[in-house]
Amino acid sequence: xxxxxxxTGTVGRALARGLARCGHEVVIGTREPEATAGRDLxxxxxxxxxxxxxxxxxxxxxxxxxxxxLVVNAxxxxxxxxxxxxxxxxxxxxxxxxxxxxxxDFSNGFPPTLSVCNNDSLAEQIQRAFPSVLVVKSLNTVxxxxxxxxxxxxxxxxxxxxxxxxxxxxxxxxxxxxxxxWQSVVDLGGLAAARGMEMYLPLWLRLMQxxxxxxxxxxxxxxxx
Amino acid sequence: xxxxxxxTGTVGRALARGLARCGHEVVIGTREPEATAGRDLxxxxxxxxxxxxxxxxxxxxxxxxxxxxLVVNAxxxxxxxxxxxxxxxxxxxxxxxxxxxxxxDFSNGFPPTLSVCNNDSLAEQIQRAFPSVLVVKSLNTVxxxxxxxxxxxxxxxxxxxxxxxxxxxxxxxxxxxxxxxWQSVVDLGGLAAARGMEMYLPLWLRLMQxxxxxxxxxxxxxxxx
Numbered sequence: 001x002x003x004x005x006x007x008t009g010t011v012g013r014a015l016a017r018g019l020a021r022c023g024h025e026v027v028i029g030t031r032e033p034e035a036t037a038g039r040d041l042x043x044x045x046x047x048x049x050x051x052x053x054x055x056x057x058x059x060x061x062x063x064x065x066x067x068x069x070l071v072v073n074a075x076x077x078x079x080x081x082x083x084x085x086x087x088x089x090x091x092x093x094x095x096x097x098x099x100x101x102x103x104x105d106f107s108n109g110f111p112p113t114l115s116v117c118n119n120d121s122l123a124e125q126i127q128r129a130f131p132s133v134l135v136v137k138s139l140n141t142v143x144x145x146x147x148x149x150x151x152x153x154x155x156x157x158x159x160x161x162x163x164x165x166x167x168x169x170x171x172x173x174x175x176x177x178x179x180x181x182w183q184s185v186v187d188l189g190g191l192a193a194a195r196g197m198e199m200y201l202p203l204w205l206r207l208m209q210x211x212x213x214x215x216x217x218x219x220x221x222x223x224x225x
Numbered sequence: 226x227x228x229x230x231x232x233t234g235t236v237g238r239a240l241a242r243g244l245a246r247c248g249h250e251v252v253i254g255t256r257e258p259e260a261t262a263g264r265d266l267x268x269x270x271x272x273x274x275x276x277x278x279x280x281x282x283x284x285x286x287x288x289x290x291x292x293x294x295l296v297v298n299a300x301x302x303x304x305x306x307x308x309x310x311x312x313x314x315x316x317x318x319x320x321x322x323x324x325x326x327x328x329x330d331f332s333n334g335f336p337p338t339l340s341v342c343n344n345d346s347l348a349e350q351i352q353r354a355f356p357s358v359l360v361v362k363s364l365n366t367v368x369x370x371x372x373x374x375x376x377x378x379x380x381x382x383x384x385x386x387x388x389x390x391x392x393x394x395x396x397x398x399x400x401x402x403x404x405x406x407w408q409s410v411v412d413l414g415g416l417a418a419a420r421g422m423e424m425y426l427p428l429w430l431r432l433m434q435x436x437x438x439x440x441x442x443x444x445x446x447x448x449x450x
Contacts, residue, residue: 153447158444186436188428199425200425210411210413220432220436220443221378222379
């Protein structure tokens with residue numbers, strides 16, 4: 001399918017390549033495509049990265065959102081509402097929106113706190129701001145490389161969660177997760193469950209420090225039978 | 226060792242029996258021992274439960290805390306500070322305190338929210354209220370039966386976390402965890418990491434709903450080698 005992906009950072013680029021590798025046509029949406037294309041990524045420019053990423057193109061956010069059958073929010077959690085507003089409500093209307101962002105607030109250093117939590121979540125904020133969009137939360141509980149290559153971890157990658165109020169939208173996202181290699185997709189229910197998924201981040205950050213790597217995930221173990 | 230255990234609910238009773246089974250002498254501390262002894266637990270009274278629990282006795286909270294080499298806080302998270310104050314600062318002074326409670330607020334129904342989170346935690350509140358106590362957070366991420374019988378789950382029970390500012394206190398608690406059958410104990414660092422452990426609860430609650438059982442845990446899966 002045609003996927004509009006908002007976010008040009010590590011997560012956005014990893015997801016773009018991962019989804020394109022599955023046969024999807026990915027259009028990365030950004031505020032100023034020319035400035036993004038010229039950005040220095042260290043070993044290469046964004047334009048060079050694009051050339052080496054078959055199936056991935058770059059466009060203005062509004063243009064990307066307009067052509068996408070599904071929209072992925074892979075922007076910084078603190079900037080997500082602004083980025084989605086930039087894509088435009090009309091272009092997003094009625095579409096499935098996969099939200100992988102975390103509302104991390106680094107203003108007081110590491111580890112960050114959450115800018116929204118407990119009785120609300122970023123995913124619900126997005127849903128309220130764009131009522132006709134079918135928001136599904138997923139993939140926010142693992143690092144970018146794991147999102148698109150769970151098989152690299154033991155135990156079939158562990159568990160991946162989905163939450164959303166629309167069952168069809170969740171089925172569409174679950175299929176994308178299967179495309180990416182996720183074997184254990186756990187439906188946590190309505191979008192309010194995104195609170196739990198986002199509030200897991202403080203534990204994830206401590207686990208990253210304790211294990212010395214971001215390339216990990218959690219698997220559910222339970223009493224047999 | 227002699228363990229003072231505050232909390233007479235499901236978690237307290239499961240932990241008392243589990244720790245006694247490991248050879249520890251457990252004194253359950255409560256505000257009014259006689260009233261507790263007469264409490265109807267459904268199939269039996271608390272006094273009958275005590276008789277069937279070798280190695281477990283009941284005493285006033287202050288008395289229990291005074292004789293314990295280590296104190297376990299297994300009270301309701303909302304009542305923990307009051308219960309510990311009832312045990313008395315003098316009796317707790319300088320002792321290791323294993324805090325297994327979660328600050329769950331059920332006032333708005335299920336699922337509960339957290340009464341403290343993000344930039345603070347119940348464990349840190351306890352530490353601030355009783356500065357000379359060596360607070361270690363652990364076991365709050367699983368249901369009572371799993372706390373004392375992790376082997377009943379697959380994958381050796383999954384991961385158990387510890388957080389605390391005192392390394393010796395963490396070593397003492399880690400040994401208790403080993404006694405209980407925990408094979409994968411993950412040290413998350415200082416007591417501030419308890420924020421992550423407590424903020425995992427909203428995800429745990431959704432997972433309980435999704436899996437249809439409280440008898441589960443999470444295991445860490447990571448890239449090999």
